[in-house]
Amino acid sequence: MRDRTRVRRPRREDDARRDGARRGGATTPLPESWGEKVRNAWTRLPLLLRALGLVWAAARYWTVAWAALLAVRGLLPVATVYLSRAVVNALAETVGSGGDWDTVRQTLTPVLLLAAVTLASRILGSISSWVRSAQSELAQDYIQRLIHQQSITLDLAFYESPDYYDRLHRARSEAAYRPLSLLESFGSLLQNGITLVAMAAVLMRFGLWLPLVLVVSALPAFLVLLYYNRREREWVVRTTADQRRIWYYDWILTAIQSAAEIRLLHIGPRFQSAYQTLRARLRGERLALARDRILSGLAAGVIALAVPGIALGWLLWQAVQGRFTLGDLALFYQAFEQGQGLLRSLLDNLGQIYGNLLFVQDLFEFLALQPQVVDAPDPLPAPDSLHDGIRFEGVSFRYPGSERLALRELDMFVPAGKIVAVVGPNGAGKSTIIKLLCRLYDPDAGRITLDGVNLRDVRLEEARRMVTVLMQEPVRYSATVAENIAMGDLGRTVSHEEIVAAAEGAGAAEVIAHLPQGYETLLGKWFAGGTDLSVGEWQRVALARAFLRRAPIIVLDEPTSAMDSWAEAAWMERFAMLAAGRTVLLITHRFTTAMRADLIYVMEAGRIVEQGSHDELLALGGRYAASWRAQMQGTRRAEDMACAQPTHRSAAES
Numbered sequence: 001m002r003d004r005t006r007v008r009r010p011r012r013e014d015d016a017r018r019d020g021a022r023r024g025g026a027t028t029p030l031p032e033s034w035g036e037k038v039r040n041a042w043t044r045l046p047l048l049l050r051a052l053g054l055v056w057a058a059a060r061y062w063t064v065a066w067a068a069l070l071a072v073r074g075l076l077p078v079a080t081v082y083l084s085r086a087v088v089n090a091l092a093e094t095v096g097s098g099g100d101w102d103t104v105r106q107t108l109t110p111v112l113l114l115a116a117v118t119l120a121s122r123i124l125g126s127i128s129s130w131v132r133s134a135q136s137e138l139a140q141d142y143i144q145r146l147i148h149q150q151s152i153t154l155d156l157a158f159y160e161s162p163d164y165y166d167r168l169h170r171a172r173s174e175a176a177y178r179p180l181s182l183l184e185s186f187g188s189l190l191q192n193g194i195t196l197v198a199m200a201a202v203l204m205r206f207g208l209w210l211p212l213v214l215v216v217s218a219l220p221a222f223l224v225l226l227y228y229n230r231r232e233r234e235w236v237v238r239t240t241a242d243q244r245r246i247w248y249y250d251w252i253l254t255a256i257q258s259a260a261e262i263r264l265l266h267i268g269p270r271f272q273s274a275y276q277t278l279r280a281r282l283r284g285e286r287l288a289l290a291r292d293r294i295l296s297g298l299a300a301g302v303i304a305l306a307v308p309g310i311a312l313g314w315l316l317w318q319a320v321q322g323r324f325t326l327g328d329l330a331l332f333y334q335a336f337e338q339g340q341g342l343l344r345s346l347l348d349n350l351g352q353i354y355g356n357l358l359f360v361q362d363l364f365e366f367l368a369l370q371p372q373v374v375d376a377p378d379p380l381p382a383p384d385s386l387h388d389g390i391r392f393e394g395v396s397f398r399y400p401g402s403e404r405l406a407l408r409e410l411d412m413f414v415p416a417g418k419i420v421a422v423v424g425p426n427g428a429g430k431s432t433i434i435k436l437l438c439r440l441y442d443p444d445a446g447r448i449t450l451d452g453v454n455l456r457d458v459r460l461e462e463a464r465r466m467v468t469v470l471m472q473e474p475v476r477y478s479a480t481v482a483e484n485i486a487m488g489d490l491g492r493t494v495s496h497e498e499i500v501a502a503a504e505g506a507g508a509a510e511v512i513a514h515l516p517q518g519y520e521t522l523l524g525k526w527f528a529g530g531t532d533l534s535v536g537e538w539q540r541v542a543l544a545r546a547f548l549r550r551a552p553i554i555v556l557d558e559p560t561s562a563m564d565s566w567a568e569a570a571w572m573e574r575f576a577m578l579a580a581g582r583t584v585l586l587i588t589h590r591f592t593t594a595m596r597a598d599l600i601y602v603m604e605a606g607r608i609v610e611q612g613s614h615d616e617l618l619a620l621g622g623r624y625a626a627s628w629r630a631q632m633q634g635t636r637r638a639e640d641m642a643c644a645q646p647t648h649r650s651a652a653e654s
Helices: 013-018 034-043 045-058 060-097 101-153 156-160 162-175 178-204 210-238 240-254 256-265 268-320 326-367 430-437 460-465 481-489 496-505 509-513 535-548 565-578 614-620 623-644
Strands: 389-397 407-415 419-423 445-450 467-470 553-557 583-587 599-604 607-612
Touching (some): 045 060, 045 101, 045 178, 045 326, 060 101, 101 178, 156 162, 162 240, 210 240, 210 268, 210 326, 240 256, 240 268, 256 268, 389 583, 407 430, 407 445, 407 583, 407 607, 481 496, 481 535, 496 509, 496 535, 535 553, 599 614, 599 623, 607 614, 607 623, 614 623
Parallel strands (some): 419 583, 467 553, 553 583
Antiparallel strands (some): 389 407, 599 607
């Protein structure tokens, strides 16, 4: 019975748009009241613990040192205030005594203690900076490792979704450093909190209402900070797609892949204009947001100055009445001034924590994405080798976000130990077969079996180890030739002889022999000293990488597309010997390549419409035969035109 169970896919963008405001997706959040903002901030507090957990996992011992330094540095300002009072009183007594030596000597003690506390504060500040630097480096590496691991774990289907790219962009550009910013804000909050509590205790001896004055003076600035943190977050979410578009324009204008066509078609100015226009709009919006924040902050600052003015007037009146000593006056002034600054910093820290939590949420949402192509609950071991073959039974599949079926109830059998070719027009579904066989996707309906075992029941890693693949556009790794080839099988120690044998089998040995350092030549132009190859030469290196992998199934997608007819014939002969005993699935447009296969399938619109050997399909007189005749006629016309071209040789050449 065919398996018709549909596989869950990442939700499409229209689904994400319906609940984007709730889960922080790439849509404009709905407006919130102040009550909702407060509740929203409260519900994000668990993110603080998770973010601190990331830092703890990355730099445990450094975090312990960081916390200890916070506690000590939080108490030092209070010690400074108390010692300042003692110094002022001692100086007043010394002046009153007329410079008596005993009085002067007693004055030196608080002065030296104050100097020692000041020096200790600066030393501990320097040590704290060093500790934070270590924390920052370790935490950034740890978070980037998590992002990279998630990126290589998620299914290929996620890359079909713009919403995924928005999440990835925010996770990489914002959330990667936000936990560090969050840690710094939280550390400042703790340190300032310790100091503020001690300062409040100092002020309470002058009046219980003074700590309340501190709170009232700093509250407007705190509310402004909360409001504009939220507005900045909304702006970043709303403009994520535009930020990615700017990155795309920059890549088009600077990448080697587009350099030639941009010059030939003179389309560089178009992308420059698009980049500048979009940058101007985003820059204007950000500057307007900054302007509004500054103006609101100035208004809050005026209120913050007016309130402590009342306390300062009261302080002077009390001094005139003679109720305070000079030391008390110095103590009060320093405690109140520092307390106001500390409270303002503390509320700033709270606002920064809230703002950072908004962005850290993007990181945790990205890390929470779950792949759908996973191991079965009780996976089966993959067969060591194929004895029967590969079967596609009623397989149907459509790509995420597409309404068109790429495969329609496909039935196909690839016999073990045979070379099977699949031909057909573009869009017929040939490459989709490869992606399903490698379990980059799972079918929507039907099943794929290896010797009768459902591919979904095989452990994912083992299923992929059974297949070696050469994609139509192989990756060009900026590494040495030997490293490029060895990447075909990093699961074991590969000898140089095996690398050479794989290169010879792929027809790449002659190319490598002409390189400056042979197999140790650095390929690509990303780094200094690299040597670039032609498209066909890169393809041969990729073929060698595919051949190196000791897998019972070989899948090749257009392996000879960059070869001429002479190189193709020679390569096919070598490949037949190399692939002996292994099962080969060959995707190709070239019938001169397909004709060497044991079995040929002709695809159209996601289905098999013809099958047989080359001779059988020619005798059938169907689509394959018609395409064969057309391709051969085109080849002959090209050869005739080449032969008809006159040759011009100089007398010396004759």
